[in-house]
Amino acid sequence: MKVHIIPCLKDNYSYIIHDEANDYACVVDPSEANPIIDFIKKKNIQLKYILNTHHHYDHVGGNELIKKEFDAKVIGFNNDKERIPFIDITLEDQEIWSSDNFTAKVFHIPGHTSGHICFHFYKDNFLFTGDTLFSLGCGRIFEGTSEQMFNSLKIIKSFPEETLIYCGHEYTLKNAEFCLQNDPSNSELIKKISKINTLVKKGEPTIPSSLKEEITCNIFLKAKDVKMFSKLRDLKDNF
Known part of the structure; x- marks a missing residue:
């Protein structure tokens, strides 16, 4: 399987998972339709599924047109079916x-929204985290609680360390500044920030991590x- 990163809207990422053996594909969180449709047609592959991590418009905005164009099936969380x-x-x-x-x-990883999910392609070590976990950050808490988000991140931490994280937005550089402010002696963080800056200067995605x-x-x-997490989330909300 190969993952293609598709920039959408201002700072969103959608992802096309391409099964190169038979030229089938899924798309994860299509913010808008046209970039996805253009890519699929250019590559001449068959888009079969649309996977949604949560109901926010910048993750499902392309569902209707993409479904009509390719007769793709939309997949989401049962408890959020009224909003997908x-x-x-x-x-x-x-x-x-x-x-x-x-x-x-x-x-099910609630916190950002009550019905948020992630998709773990465990055979390929891909994890699509939507707006729950970002590179060097996490999502704002809109519908859930700090405890829910903390526990959702614990679920994600339980996956194999080699898992590649594909998140919903290109927020990494700003997240890195916050992490450095609160963890200034972390040598691995300093190394990662150097790599992030190189990618940003080249105009390349900082994802996956x-x-x-x-x-x-x-x-x-x-x-x-939870107390420590909640304090960090409050600080980041005002960063």
Whole structure:
């Protein structure tokens, strides 16, 4: 499997998971339709599925047109089916979805929204975290609680360290500044920031990062308890 990063809107990323063996594809969180449609047509591959991590418009805005264009099936969380537009297939927490050569396990990770999920393509070491975990950051808490978000991040931390994290936005540089302010002696973080700056100067995505890097460098994943996490989240909201 190969993951293609598709920039959308101002700072969103959508992801096309391409099964090169048969030229089938899924798209994760299509913010808008045209960049996805253009890529699929240019590559002459068959888009079969649309995977949504949560209902926010900048993650589902392309569902309707992409579905119409390619007759793709929309997949989302069963408990959020009323808010995922044009949904066809609903999945439960910790359910394994397998179709064609695609296999992913779904995990309910509330906090940013009540119905947020991630897709763990465990055979490929890909994890699509939407707006729960960013590189060097985490999502704002809109519908959930600090405890829910803290526990959701604990779920993500339990995956293998070599897992590649594909998140919903290009927020890494700003997140890095916050992490450095609160963890200034972290040598691994300083090394990562150097790599981030090089990528940004080239106009390249800073995504994916490995879970090992995030555990080592992401201040939110270093929080020991809900109280510490909540304080960090409040500080970041006003950063």
